[in-house]
Amino acid sequence: MNFTLKIWRQKDAKSKGAFETYEVKNISADTSFLEMLDILNNDLVHAGKEPVAFDHDCREGICGMCSLHIDGHAHGPAQAVTTCQMYMRKFKDGATITIEPWRSAAFPVIKDLVVNRGAYDEILQAGGFVSVRTNSVPDGNAIPIPKADADESMDAAACVGCGACAATCKNGSAMLFVAARVSSLAKLPQGRVEGARRAKAMVAKMDELGFGNCTNTGACQAECPKQISIAHIARLNREFLAAKLQD
Amino acid sequence: MSCFLCNSSLGKKLVMSVTGCCLVLFLLFHMSMNLVALISPEGYNAICAFLGANWYAVVATVGLAAFVVLHFVYALILTINNYRARGTQRYAVTANEPGVEWASKNMLVLGVIVVLGLGLHLVHFWSKMMLVELMGQHQNALGLDPTNGAVLVAYTFSKWYNVVLYIVWLAALWLHLNHGVWSMFQTVGWANDTWYPRLKCAAKVVSTLIILGFMAVVVAFFVCSLCGACPAAGCAGCGACH
Numbered sequence: 001m002n003f004t005l006k007i008w009r010q011k012d013a014k015s016k017g018a019f020e021t022y023e024v025k026n027i028s029a030d031t032s033f034l035e036m037l038d039i040l041n042n043d044l045v046h047a048g049k050e051p052v053a054f055d056h057d058c059r060e061g062i063c064g065m066c067s068l069h070i071d072g073h074a075h076g077p078a079q080a081v082t083t084c085q086m087y088m089r090k091f092k093d094g095a096t097i098t099i100e101p102w103r104s105a106a107f108p109v110i111k112d113l114v115v116n117r118g119a120y121d122e123i124l125q126a127g128g129f130v131s132v133r134t135n136s137v138p139d140g141n142a143i144p145i146p147k148a149d150a151d152e153s154m155d156a157a158a159c160v161g162c163g164a165c166a167a168t169c170k171n172g173s174a175m176l177f178v179a180a181r182v183s184s185l186a187k188l189p190q191g192r193v194e195g196a197r198r199a200k201a202m203v204a205k206m207d208e209l210g211f212g213n214c215t216n217t218g219a220c221q222a223e224c225p226k227q228i229s230i231a232h233i234a235r236l237n238r239e240f241l242a243a244k245l246q247d
Numbered sequence: 248m249s250c251f252l253c254n255s256s257l258g259k260k261l262v263m264s265v266t267g268c269c270l271v272l273f274l275l276f277h278m279s280m281n282l283v284a285l286i287s288p289e290g291y292n293a294i295c296a297f298l299g300a301n302w303y304a305v306v307a308t309v310g311l312a313a314f315v316v317l318h319f320v321y322a323l324i325l326t327i328n329n330y331r332a333r334g335t336q337r338y339a340v341t342a343n344e345p346g347v348e349w350a351s352k353n354m355l356v357l358g359v360i361v362v363l364g365l366g367l368h369l370v371h372f373w374s375k376m377m378l379v380e381l382m383g384q385h386q387n388a389l390g391l392d393p394t395n396g397a398v399l400v401a402y403t404f405s406k407w408y409n410v411v412l413y414i415v416w417l418a419a420l421w422l423h424l425n426h427g428v429w430s431m432f433q434t435v436g437w438a439n440d441t442w443y444p445r446l447k448c449a450a451k452v453v454s455t456l457i458i459l460g461f462m463a464v465v466v467a468f469f470v471c472s473l474c475g476a477c478p479a480a481g482c483a484g485c486g487a488c489h
Contacts, residue, residue: 006339017336019339069338069340071340071342072338072340072341072342073342073344077342079345098339098340100338100339100340103333103334103336103337103338104332104333104334105331105332105333105334105335106332109336168344170329170333170352171328171329171332171333172329172332172333172334173256173329173332203255203256203257204255206256207254207255207256210331210332211256211332212256212328212329212331212332212333213256213259213260213325213328213329213332214256214260215325215329215351215352215354215430216351216426216429216430216433216434217347217348217351217352218344218346218347218351219344219347219352222344222345222346222347223344229440230433231438231439231440231443233433234433234436234437234438234439235436235439236257236436237257237260237433237434237435237436238435238436238437239436240255240257241257241261241435241436244251244255244258
């Protein structure tokens with residue numbers, strides 16, 4: 001397969017970027033999107049040009065490192081997969097593909113397609129944890145947890161923190177990410193202890209970092225590679241308002 | 248307590264949700280009240296008299312105005328925040344995400360149309376009824392009795408351009424409520440995957456009922472004005488529309 005790629009090139013955070021057009025030829029339909037970019041970079045290096053910088057790590061869809069806004073969709077037009085798990089068969093032969101970095105005030109571009117997602121780490125540090133005493137290993141079944149609660153917690157914990165939610169949201173809101181973190185802990189007894197403090201601290205940090213306000217469009221859950229539901233946002237709202245009303 | 252309603256994103260959204268809820272309840276009341284005009288002009292005028300320049304009606308009007316102002320000002324503040332959060336560099340290519348309704352992404356535009364319509368509506372009715380009474384006058388700018396609401400309704404909707412403007416206004420309101428009514432439950436946290444389909448269905452039903460109720464009065468009085476002799480219920484037969 002052959003493709004024309006329009007890729008955002010930006011030297012560094014301060015430079016002004018622009019689109020550049022590249023041709024890639026003889027790509028197998030079973031090539032992953034990132035492998036296709038590897039092939040392009042290989043050609044660029046051989047031609048003595050600067051390769052395109054992009055984030056990647058596990059290439060198994062579980063680390064949350066890959067990003068890319070492809071043809072108007074976070075992680076490309078395929079549903080429920082990260083960019084690394086999307087294959088070129090998803091595109092028509094000869095197609096022109098536009099590749100942009102995440103666009104959000106809280107995710108500044110570092111270079112080309114790489115953005116700084118450190119804001120999500122800061123939100124996690126503000127409250128996305130449980131405090132446990134280091135001691136002998138507790139009995140795993142000491143606190144019975146209903147299957148439905150454990151499942152819901154696990155669904156929320158599937159969030160890989162890739163940033164697609166804030167990158168897709170027209171308001172640049174990080175609510176789906178924050179909600180997934182709060183929700184996965186709120187549904188378990190170990191997480192309940194710090195529930196009120198966590199909701200308040202994480203929302204305060206999210207606001208401080210300049211993320212926008214959720215307007216319930218649901219665009220985030222449509223583009224989320226892990227299909228996290230906005231029902232978790234409802235739970236975050238509940239947790240936060242209940243915590244505030246107790247103050 | 249008072250702080251988080253001003254400086255937290257979720258607090259500000261709570262204000263949007265609660266004020267929005269109060270305005271929806273008011274719309275339901277206003278729509279039910281208007282339907283009386285179709286059945287009996289005397290009954291409608293009795294309600295108008297009840298809601299004239301009485302202290303409780305004035306207090307309620309001021310409260311309602313406060314809700315509209317709060318809802319609108321908070322919407323502006325939130326939208327400016329959101330615009331900044333989106334960043335200066337925008338996507339060159341955008342696509343519609345599956346399952347995302349157009350109205351949900353255009354609530355401010357729809358809200359502005361609703362507010363403009365509200366301004367027109369206040370000029371058409373409030374300024375010719377309650378305001379006239381408050382100023383102690385017995386005749387409004389049209390030379391009509393400010394307590395005779397039924398005649399004013401008949402007069403206003405005999406003009407085709409008013410009918411068109413009101414229909415545009417109501418269509419924007421319908422779209423705004425389609426998203427707003429279920430959204431207010433989401434914002435206070437009363438929603439989950441089981442309830443989304445139910446809440447969205449309820450939002451459609453409530454917004455459609457409100458808009459059909461208002462539209463029925465507008466259209467009935469317009470049709471009534473066309474035939475002149477039409478003895479349809481609601482026509483006061485005063486001839487003010489001719």
